[in-house]
Amino acid sequence: MIRSILFHIIPLILPFVVYGVYLYFNARAGGDKKWGKTSLAISTISGLLLMAASLIGLGLVTGEPSEGTVYVPPRFEDGRIIDSQILPAEKKE
Numbered sequence: 001m002i003r004s005i006l007f008h009i010i011p012l013i014l015p016f017v018v019y020g021v022y023l024y025f026n027a028r029a030g031g032d033k034k035w036g037k038t039s040l041a042i043s044t045i046s047g048l049l050l051m052a053a054s055l056i057g058l059g060l061v062t063g064e065p066s067e068g069t070v071y072v073p074p075r076f077e078d079g080r081i082i083d084s085q086i087l088p089a090e091k092k093e
Contacts, residue, residue, distance in 0.1 A: 007058050011050035015043040 019039060026033050074084045 007054050008051060011054045012047040014050060015046040019043050 023033055023035070068089050069086050070089045072085045072087060075082050
C-alpha cells in the first residue's frame, strides 16, 4: 500500500522540491527569484507528467500475466456466491 502511494505522490511532488532547493541556493547566492505563477504551472505540469509516466511504468511491470491463465467470474451456485478466480489454463496437446 505504501509503495503504491509513494509511486503516486513522489513523482508529483518532486518538481516542487527540486525548484524549492534551487530557490534556496539561489537566495543564498544573492539571487532574487521567487515562486511565480509560471514556475508553479511548470512544476505542476511536469509533476503530473512524471506521475503519469510512473503509473504507466508500474502498470506495465506489475500484475498477473494474462497468458496461461483463465479468469472465472463470480457466479451464483446452490444459493451461494462463488468468488471470482484466476485459474491456470488447460494445456492443449
